[in-house]
Amino acid sequence: MISLGHYLVVSGMLFALGLAGVIARRNILIVYMCLEMMLSAANLALAGFSRFHLVNGLPDYAAQSLVFFTITVAAAEVAVGLAIIVALFRSKQSVDAGVVTKLQG
Amino acid sequence: MSVFTLEAGLALLGLVLLMIEAFQPDVSRRTLGLTAIAGAALALMLLPFCGTTLPAFMQPWHQLDTLALFYKGFALVTTLLVLWLTLECAPYLTRFTLEGKLAEMFSLPLIVCAGMMWMASARDLVTVFVTLELVTVSFYVLVAFARKSAFSLEAGVKYLILGALSTGVLVFGIAWIYGATGAMSFDGIAKALANPATSKATALFGAALLLCGLGFKVAAAPFHMWVPDVYQGAPTPVTVFLSVGSKAAGFVVLTRALDAFLVPGSIIASEVKALLLVTGSLTVLLGSLPAMFQTSVKRLLAYSSISHAGYLILALACRDSARFDLSSGGIVAFYLATYLPMTVLGFFGLGLMRVNGLGEDLKDFTGLAKRNPLLALLVTISFASLAGLPLTAGFLGKLFVFLGLADHGYWGALSCAVIAAAAGFYYYFKTILAMYTTEGTDVPALSFSVVTKTVAGVLALSILILGVYPKPLQKVLMPAPAAVAIK
Numbered sequence: 001m002i003s004l005g006h007y008l009v010v011s012g013m014l015f016a017l018g019l020a021g022v023i024a025r026r027n028i029l030i031v032y033m034c035l036e037m038m039l040s041a042a043n044l045a046l047a048g049f050s051r052f053h054l055v056n057g058l059p060d061y062a063a064q065s066l067v068f069f070t071i072t073v074a075a076a077e078v079a080v081g082l083a084i085i086v087a088l089f090r091s092k093q094s095v096d097a098g099v100v101t102k103l104q105g
Numbered sequence: 106m107s108v109f110t111l112e113a114g115l116a117l118l119g120l121v122l123l124m125i126e127a128f129q130p131d132v133s134r135r136t137l138g139l140t141a142i143a144g145a146a147l148a149l150m151l152l153p154f155c156g157t158t159l160p161a162f163m164q165p166w167h168q169l170d171t172l173a174l175f176y177k178g179f180a181l182v183t184t185l186l187v188l189w190l191t192l193e194c195a196p197y198l199t200r201f202t203l204e205g206k207l208a209e210m211f212s213l214p215l216i217v218c219a220g221m222m223w224m225a226s227a228r229d230l231v232t233v234f235v236t237l238e239l240v241t242v243s244f245y246v247l248v249a250f251a252r253k254s255a256f257s258l259e260a261g262v263k264y265l266i267l268g269a270l271s272t273g274v275l276v277f278g279i280a281w282i283y284g285a286t287g288a289m290s291f292d293g294i295a296k297a298l299a300n301p302a303t304s305k306a307t308a309l310f311g312a313a314l315l316l317c318g319l320g321f322k323v324a325a326a327p328f329h330m331w332v333p334d335v336y337q338g339a340p341t342p343v344t345v346f347l348s349v350g351s352k353a354a355g356f357v358v359l360t361r362a363l364d365a366f367l368v369p370g371s372i373i374a375s376e377v378k379a380l381l382l383v384t385g386s387l388t389v390l391l392g393s394l395p396a397m398f399q400t401s402v403k404r405l406l407a408y409s410s411i412s413h414a415g416y417l418i419l420a421l422a423c424r425d426s427a428r429f430d431l432s433s434g435g436i437v438a439f440y441l442a443t444y445l446p447m448t449v450l451g452f453f454g455l456g457l458m459r460v461n462g463l464g465e466d467l468k469d470f471t472g473l474a475k476r477n478p479l480l481a482l483l484v485t486i487s488f489a490s491l492a493g494l495p496l497t498a499g500f501l502g503k504l505f506v507f508l509g510l511a512d513h514g515y516w517g518a519l520s521c522a523v524i525a526a527a528a529g530f531y532y533y534f535k536t537i538l539a540m541y542t543t544e545g546t547d548v549p550a551l552s553f554s555v556v557t558k559t560v561a562g563v564l565a566l567s568i569l570i571l572g573v574y575p576k577p578l579q580k581v582l583m584p585a586p587a588a589v590a591i592k
Contacts, residue, residue, distance in 0.1 A: 008284075015277055022270055031266055038273030045280035053287050062289040063280070066231045070276055073238040077269060080245045084261050087252050100259040103334040 007048030014041035028085055028095045032078075039074045043067045108155040108169055108177065109226075111148045112219040118144040119215035126208030134199075134207050138192040141211040142185060145218065149181040165290060166229045175438055175582060176225035176357045179445065183350040184218040186449050186560070191342040193557055194456045198340055201251035210250060214346065217243045221354040229290040230279045233358050237275070237322070240354055241268050244347065248339040260338025267321065267331040275318025281311030291361055295368040305372045312366050312373055316380065319362070323355035325418055326387040329411045333395075336407035337465075341456040344403070348410045349448050353441045356417055360434040363421055381422035386518045388415030389525035397532045403465040405532060406451055409491055412525050413444055416506045419518055423509035435582040436505045442578055443490070443498035443571055446564040450487035453561050454480055457553050473540040479558070481540045486565045490572070492533035493526055498571035 014037055021034030050063035085095055092099045122141060125132055157169040191198070191210050199205040220239035227233045245268065249261020283289060285308035286297035297303050321328045336344045366377050392412025399405040420436045431439060455465055457480060463469045474481035490497035503526060510519040571578060 011280075015273075018273065022266070028262065028266065032269070035266070035269040035273055038270070039276060042273065042276035042280050045277065046283065049280060049284040053284075060287065062229075062231070063283050066234065066276075066279065066283075066289070069231060069235050073235065073242070073272075076242050077238070077245075077272070080242055081265050081269065084245060084249050084258075084265050087249065088258055088262050091252075091255065091258060100262050102255055102259050103263070103338050 004048055004052040007044060007051075011041045011045040011048065014038070014044065026097045028088070028097055031097070032081055032085065036074060036078070039070055043070055046070075106151075106155055107159065108152065108157060108174070109159075109163070109167070109223075111151060111155065111177075112222045115144060115148055115215045115222070116219040119212040119219070122208065122212035122215070126206070126212070134195060135192065137208055138188060138195070138211045141215055142188045142192070144215065145181055145185045145188060149178065149185065152178055152181065166232050167226050168228045169226060171582065172357065172360065172434055172438060173226040175442075176353060177222040179353055179438075179441065180218050180221035180225070180350060183346065183353070183445060183449070184214050186453075186564075187214055187342050187346045187350070189557070189560060190345060190449075190453060190456050193554065194340070194342055194460055197460050198251055198342075201254040201257060201340075203252065209246060210340075210342070213243045213247055217247075217346070217350065221350055224354050225357050227358070227361065228292065230282070230294075231289055233361075234276065234279060237354070237358065238272065240351060241272065241322070244268070244343070244351060247343045247346070248335060250343065251340045254338075256338040257340060258338075260335045263331055263338075264335045267328075271318045271321030271328070274314055274321070278311050278314025278316075278318055281307060282315060283311075285311055291365040295365040295371075298366065298372055299368050299370040301372060303372060309373045309376055312377060313380065315362060316359075316377070316384075319355055319359050320384065323352055323359065323417070324388075324411050324414045325384050326391045326411070326415070329388065329391060329414075332411050333404050333407040336410065337401060337404045341403070341452055341459060344407075345449055345452040345456075348406070348452070349441075349445050352410070352414060353445075356421075356437055356441060359418075359421060360437055364434065367424055378422055378424075381418055382515055382518045385415050385418035385422060386521035388412065388418060389522050390415075393525035393528040393532075397528055399532070400468075401466050402470060402536060403455055405467075405536070406448070406455070409529070409533075410448065412529065413440075413448075413491075415525065416440065416503060416522060419510060419515075419522060420506045422515070422518070423506075423513050431505070431579065431582060433509070435579075436509065438582050439505065439575070439578060440502035443502045443568070446567045446571075447487045447490040447497075447499055450483055450561060450564040450568070451491065453557070453564070454484040454487065457557065461552065467536060467539060470536055471539045480553075483561050483565050484540065485537050486568055488533040488537050490568045492529045496569070496572045498568045498575075500572060501575050 018034045018038035018041060022031050025031050046063045046067050051059045053060045089095050122137055159167055188211060195207055199207055217240050220236045224236035227236060245265050248264045249258055251257035282294060285304050286294045288294050288297055298308060324332045367374050389412045392408050392415055396405050396408035399408060417437050417440055420440060421433055424433050458469060490499035493499045493503040507519060507522060
């Protein structure tokens, strides 16, 4: 039987992997993928919590509605984000984090 | 007509302007900009006359209390000033945009404004999340808008990565708060947190993650590292918007969330308060101390914006301060109301210097008083107020925070805040002295339009008037008895 704990462990692992990727990877595209993974982790946790929080015998849909909003927002974020990353690639011919070091002080 | 029609109207106007730019390329930039300004001004004028009743289906996730209405006005005023500054900076900005176009710089601020206004009314985490993202995603575009400038593009990438990271942390925090309390609305969360049966570890984990996510948005330490880079790289009007609008939006959400987390009898109250005090103290120090060594004035203002976020967080940590008849949310709102004119005025100075072909470094400010005494005077008023000189608006905001900290006996945080304020005097007055003492080079006098002169003059006057006579603003922020009664 799969319990709430199982969902939370998987979600926590996804979140930790995503965070580790954001911190450790140098390629901005991969960093961006890791960020999306963190959002998925949050979605899984939300769906899990919602499924195991029964209201009148039914799952509580307050959290599941947030999952849909998160998916939509993530899509919008990817649309804008990829456009910016493409603009970066066009001007620098690279998407390595090392090319964005002009602003310092 | 109810207030929420204003938000819908602004968002619609933003979309219409976007369509006009796409399909009617011969409509001039100035027409678009002035239409946007007219729309925002109309909304601001209508705001006091709009009804505050809500249909029943909206009441669970929307509210129109004093604070919400105040922040709606705040968002509109900020947007108006940003739009005007954009129009004024247009000749400079268009050098760095694709085909010299600027339309999104007029339509996106309207959409951001609608998002911020909606956010001020949020009473559940779903609304908070969606409006916060509406604002943040629009800002990704705005920051990277001058994309032919390597600085703007780099700032855009940095803001994108860190903004998306904070979004991930924020949603994960919301999930865990929901897991602990079984509620998405602030009222439900407050009720569950006052119940000793709620799991403390889960709630604390969620609350900490949520505060981290919001900390990114308001530039709280240790999540402030993006601020100097992004503020410096972004086009100046966008920097103003980030520094004033985005910050105020973050703080209205923080105020609402903390009202729930620190409800009387809350099981996580002492931990959250300790977290706020530590973060606030760190933020004022990490904002003020590096600012002393900056050579770019734009970057200096970015650090100053971090330290102001620190004072605001410290104000939030002082709950139930009976002094001044203001709640801690009211003190934050007061501080932000004084922060608006002084910050916008400072950035107006920077933007106008840019348009006149000068840079943003300290050396460009030397001898400014010779070239344009009026601009130098305006920047002086702004910086003196940012430092917290008595008889300016900035002094009162800081005074409220310091007295609140002293009332609660938070001496550690108070000493950090005093050190930061002292450092602030050093770096603001260093700039002011540079403007007046050093001999001016033979650069031609700066010029700017009559409307800009008027706008900047009104901002400067409001700093001085608020500093001497703040009573009307305090009265606006006092919680109306009726608003408290509605639950």
